Amino acid sequence: MNELRAITTFVRAATLGNIRKAAVDQGISPQAASHAVMQLEKSLGVRLFHRTTRRLSLTEEGQRFLDAVNPALAHLSNALIDATRSKDEVAGVLRVSAPRSLGLSMLWPIFADFSARYPQVQLDVQFDDRFTDLVAERADVGVRAGSPPAAGLIARQLLPVQLIVCAAPSYLERHGAPVSIDALAQHRCTGYRRVNTGKLAPWEFQVGKELIYREVAPSLCTNDVDAEVHAVLSGLAIGQLASFAAVRHIRSGALVPLLMQHVTQREGVYLFYRHRAGEPRRVRTFIDFMVEQLAGNTDFYLDRAALKAARAASASGRAR
Numbered sequence: 001m002n003e004l005r006a007i008t009t010f011v012r013a014a015t016l017g018n019i020r021k022a023a024v025d026q027g028i029s030p031q032a033a034s035h036a037v038m039q040l041e042k043s044l045g046v047r048l049f050h051r052t053t054r055r056l057s058l059t060e061e062g063q064r065f066l067d068a069v070n071p072a073l074a075h076l077s078n079a080l081i082d083a084t085r086s087k088d089e090v091a092g093v094l095r096v097s098a099p100r101s102l103g104l105s106m107l108w109p110i111f112a113d114f115s116a117r118y119p120q121v122q123l124d125v126q127f128d129d130r131f132t133d134l135v136a137e138r139a140d141v142g143v144r145a146g147s148p149p150a151a152g153l154i155a156r157q158l159l160p161v162q163l164i165v166c167a168a169p170s171y172l173e174r175h176g177a178p179v180s181i182d183a184l185a186q187h188r189c190t191g192y193r194r195v196n197t198g199k200l201a202p203w204e205f206q207v208g209k210e211l212i213y214r215e216v217a218p219s220l221c222t223n224d225v226d227a228e229v230h231a232v233l234s235g236l237a238i239g240q241l242a243s244f245a246a247v248r249h250i251r252s253g254a255l256v257p258l259l260m261q262h263v264t265q266r267e268g269v270y271l272f273y274r275h276r277a278g279e280p281r282r283v284r285t286f287i288d289f290m291v292e293q294l295a296g297n298t299d300f301y302l303d304r305a306a307l308k309a310a311r312a313a314s315a316s317g318r319a320r
Contacts, residue, residue: 006040007069009033010048014066017056090285091120097139099129101225102269105245106300107143110293114286121282129195140283142272143290145242154275156287157268158294160301162243163204164263166255170235177258178238181205184216190228190239191218198223203240205262216240243301244269250302250310260311263302269294 005026013022013033023033041048048062058066098107115123126139148155165184167177178184184203191200200221202213219237222228225245232239233254241255249255257263271290273283294300302310 002036003040003043006036006043008073009036010040011066011069011073013037013049013056014058014062019056089120090118090282092280092282093122093124094141094282094286095124095126095139096141096143096286097126097128098143099145100127101129101242102143102145102244103127104226105229106269106294110290113293114289117289118282118285121286140273140279141286141290143269144272145244145269146267148268148270153272155270155272156291156295157270158291159244159269159297160265161267161269162263162265162301163240164243164246164250164260164302165203165238165240165258166232166246166250167238167258168233168235168254169256171232171238172256174235177256181207181212181214181259181262184214184238188219188237189216190231190237191216191221192225192228193221193223195223204264204266205259206264207262211264211266247298247300247302257310257313260307260313263307269300 009022009026009028012025013019016022016025019033019037020030023030026033028036037048044061044065046061046065047059048065050057050059096111111123111125115121142153145161148157165178171188175187178187189203193199194201200215200218203216204211204213220231222231225242228239229241229245229249231237232241233249238258246255246257250257271287271294273279273287298306
């Protein structure tokens with residue numbers, strides 16, 4: 001940086017023909033400007049100026065050096081201007097990492113709305129169910145469902161994730177509804193195979209203040225959330241589904257929530273990113289947009305009142 005300042009001072013002195021004027025232009029003292037140029041000459045091993053008490057003129061070596069550094073300084077100046085502009089404009093490439101499990105059911109319509117609102121942003125979305133290293137993948141923002149991301153990232157919880165046992169009305173007409181966790185063993189059930197490990201995820205239930213896990217034998221299993229939802233919607237089996245994928249079908253009547261007294265809510269949907277300070281405006285704008293669209297959005301989970309009503313309906317069904 002000292003050499004860069006010295007070169008800039010040299011160029012201004014050569015352009016203005018005066019060290020003092022160059023110092024004023026650079027906002028430094030004449031002594032500092034003169035010292036910077038002399039140090040540059042010492043570093044290069046050549047004299048750049050002919051100096052007299054009245055005049056300052058370039059040596060032959062000084063003229064060649066000026067001709068060489070002027071284009072480079074112009075490129076540097078343009079780069080600095082572009083970098084500053086990128087902080088202030090909602091434009092440029094924005095890389096987002098998100099899981100497939102959230103893609104179609106929740107995120108894609110929001111991404112499309114953002115793209116329509118900010119057409120100068122080139123949205124680059126990578127759907128991947130692995131937890132992404134933002135730095136390694138060169139992603140600006142990540143979205144994940146589950147536990148909070150590891151330390152070193154800022155994580156903003158947007159929504160809770162509830163696990164709700166559901167069945168289609170057609171399934172219940174043929175097989176009836178389980179009245180307890182143990183009764184699930186008598187029913188056809190779906191299973192979700194974790195992408196990272198390939199293992200079947202156990203079903204989890206809230207029993208009083210305790211969280212319990214059960215290995216439920218699946219009649220069919222998949223590693224795709226949307227496929228599991230479609231299997232349950234088609235009446236093939238009962239499934240324990242994430243609220244972000246199930247709630248709209250529950251509200252439409254396409255799915256019936258079961259065993260509501262055992263719904264769990266220990267995980268969430270998180271937006272994660274590096275520190276916002278210094279991030280381009282497109283990144284900050286996207287973060288704010290996602291928070292605005294999703295934070296506390298009850299289209300994707302059951303709030304306290306809805307849970308209470310669903311539990312009452314579930315209890316009434318058991319009583320009948």
